[in-house]
Amino acid sequence: MSLSIDVFNTGYLPINGGPGWDPEPATWPASTATLISGQREAILVDALMTLDEGMRLAAWIGATGKSLTSIVITHGHGDHFFGAGPVLRAFPDARLLALNTTVIEEARFNLGPEVQQNWIGWFGDRFDREPALPQLVESDTLTVDGHPVRLVEVGGADGVLNTVVHIPESDTVCSGDAVYNNIHMWLWNSTPASRRTWLATIDKIADLRPATIIAGHKDPGAPDDEAERQLTQSRSYIEAFDRAVAKLSSAQEVIDEMTGLFPGYGNPYTLFVAAYSQYQN
Numbered sequence: 001m002s003l004s005i006d007v008f009n010t011g012y013l014p015i016n017g018g019p020g021w022d023p024e025p026a027t028w029p030a031s032t033a034t035l036i037s038g039q040r041e042a043i044l045v046d047a048l049m050t051l052d053e054g055m056r057l058a059a060w061i062g063a064t065g066k067s068l069t070s071i072v073i074t075h076g077h078g079d080h081f082f083g084a085g086p087v088l089r090a091f092p093d094a095r096l097l098a099l100n101t102t103v104i105e106e107a108r109f110n111l112g113p114e115v116q117q118n119w120i121g122w123f124g125d126r127f128d129r130e131p132a133l134p135q136l137v138e139s140d141t142l143t144v145d146g147h148p149v150r151l152v153e154v155g156g157a158d159g160v161l162n163t164v165v166h167i168p169e170s171d172t173v174c175s176g177d178a179v180y181n182n183i184h185m186w187l188w189n190s191t192p193a194s195r196r197t198w199l200a201t202i203d204k205i206a207d208l209r210p211a212t213i214i215a216g217h218k219d220p221g222a223p224d225d226e227a228e229r230q231l232t233q234s235r236s237y238i239e240a241f242d243r244a245v246a247k248l249s250s251a252q253e254v255i256d257e258m259t260g261l262f263p264g265y266g267n268p269y270t271l272f273v274a275a276y277s278q279y280q281n
């Protein structure tokens with residue numbers, strides 16, 4: 001029996017958009033957590049943001065009846081591990097893991113006062129202020145009922161380092177935030193150099209030749225999880241944003257241009273903060 005791959009999608013969560021954003025409530029990009037399971041065991045990839053999401057995630061995993069052995073965090077941003085508490089309480093034997101010390105350091109940085117202010121600004125008191133930090137995994141290959149699941153370091157994306165989870169037997173990659181599915185990409189405070197790095201990271205995922213990619217942020221209405229479409233759209237999006245910022249003189253022009261090129265993409269708030277971050281002194 002091969003491994004099953006099931007995806008929990010939070011949908012768009014209303015957040016506080018802050019100054020300049022109106023009139024509708026801002027939202028956080030719809031986020032995924034992926035359960036890779038065999039007959040008995042399971043591994044979770046990423047653990048969402050809010051306490052409510054964490055509780056719903058724990059109940060969803062509980063309903064499968066599988067024994068959760070590990071939670072793997074793809075990268076150290078709060079929206080991928082702050083929600084782990086309720087899951088760890090429901091599955092006390094599960095370990096919270098990351099492949100690389102850089103991921104753990106970024107996670108620790110996300111708990112520091114400076115970054116916490118950002119998370120509080122967006123989510124208020126809806127998240128765990130003292131979430132568990134991931135520990136370093138002892139091997140880059142985990143097993144689920146004997147089937148191998150590989151953790152792969154791919155490079156910088158919206159943060160300093162993104163790792164992915166590769167399930168070779170089903171040609172599937174859980175990409176964290178290196179690839180997006182029909183959602184505006186988190187290019188807040190990105191630079192020409194960080195965007196080049198991100199494009200190289202996407203190439204590394206393509207080198208794994210996946211047929212399926214479960215993106216860390218996925219529009220609930222996205223047609224599928226087809227890898228090639230998402231790799232192409234994520235590359236095009238970063239390249240288009242890079243060109244738009246180079247040639248246009250205001251954030252609003254960048255927003256208009258990107259919205260025209262990528263109509264219907266989820267979470268316009270992401271594009272708003274990304275565009276305005278490029279024109280601040």
Ligand SMILES: [Zn+2]
Pocket residue numbers: 077079080177216217
């Ligand atoms: Zn994210």
